[in-house]
Amino acid sequence: MEIYPSRYERSVNLRDGTEVFLRPVKETDGPLLLELFKKLSPSSVRLRFLSLLHGLPEELVYQFTHVDYKKSFGLVALSDRENSGPIIGVARYAYDSERELPELAVVVRDDWQGKGLGSILLSRVIGIGRENGFSRFEAMIDPQNQIIMNIFRQIGVDYKICRREQEAYLIEIQVGEERSLEDASSPKQK
Numbered sequence: 725m726e727i728y729p730s731r732y733e734r735s736v737n738l739r740d741g742t743e744v745f746l747r748p749v750k751e752t753d754g755p756l757l758l759e760l761f762k763k764l765s766p767s768s769v770r771l772r773f774l775s776l777l778h779g780l781p782e783e784l785v786y787q788f789t790h791v792d793y794k795k796s797f798g799l800v801a802l803s804d805r806e807n808s809g810p811i812i813g814v815a816r817y818a819y820d821s822e823r824e825l826p827e828l829a830v831v832v833r834d835d836w837q838g839k840g841l842g843s844i845l846l847s848r849v850i851g852i853g854r855e856n857g858f859s860r861f862e863a864m865i866d867p868q869n870q871i872i873m874n875i876f877r878q879i880g881v882d883y884k885i886c887r888r889e890q891e892a893y894l895i896e897i898q899v900g901e902e903r904s905l906e907d908a909s910s911p912k913q914k
Contacts, residue, residue, distance in 0.1 A: 726793040727737030732852060735805060738839040744812065745805040746848065754785045756800075756811045759899045763810075765834045771869050772831040788816065794856050795819035795826070799849045801841055815845035816914055817853050817861060828863045828897065830872070841869070847879040854899050861897040864889065 733747040761769070761780040770776050791798055798816035813832035820827050828849070832842045853861060865872050867888070876883050882898045 727843055729793050732799065732848075736844055738841055738844075740839050742839065743805075744808070744841065745802045746799055746845070747802070749789055749791060749800050749814070749816070749887075751789050753789050753800065753811065757785055757788055757814070760811045760814065760831075760833060764834050765833065768831060768834055768837075771866050772829065787818070788814075791816075791818075797849060797852055797856070799852070801832075801836075801845060803836075810878060813841045813845050815842075815849040817849055817858070819858075820862075823862060825860055825862045825896070826858050827859045830875075843875050843878050846875055850879070850881065850899055859899050861899070862886075863895050863897065864892045865895060866891070867893050874881075 728750065729748055733745070735743050735745050737743050759779075760781055764772070766776055788798060796816070796818040798814055799874070800811045801813040803810055803812050810833075813830070813836060815830040816827040817828050819825070828846070830842050830846045831850075832845070850861065863872070873883075876897065883895050884898075886894045886896050888894075
């Protein structure tokens with residue numbers, strides 16, 4: 725595991741002017757992720773996990789918090805800069821050795837949705853993945869999830885629906901070498 729990459733810590737302003745703090749996930753974030761999960765609506769849980777989980781399993785909490793910051797990476801958004809939480813959103817990628825691509829995921833607490841946080845998180849985590857050598861990603865999404873499709877369009881990434889698996893689409897995201905994802909998420913950043 726790489727040493728915690730503090731270079732990715734920063735404050736950003738959302739569309740409504742609210743400042744939030746972004747930082748890489750830490751091994752100690754398990755309780756904060758469990759609190760985030762408890763504050764998600766059933767609809768948000770279903771869109772993120774493609775099923776209606778009633779709790780976040782321990783093995784997922786471990787997987788989400790124990791990353792190597794290269795092949796797997798998580799970026800959390802906190803409502804305060806003190807790093808004490810609460811976590812209000814998270815975006816992550818994790819390399820899938822069978823598919824030979826990292827899989828993307830993002831979730832934002834319901835009361836923070838609609839402010840541009842999902843776009844900022846996803847844009848940043850894709851940019852970090854690109855720094856780590858990835859130019860393609862995949863994501864499993866609910867076919868009804870127009871929000872995530874709009875986010876992909878907003879941040880300027882190219883994607884295609886590869887196939888339908890059970891109740892989800894597998895989409896592939898292509899990130900161009902020269903495209904600036906930093907500029908695409910555009911709310912003022914500090």
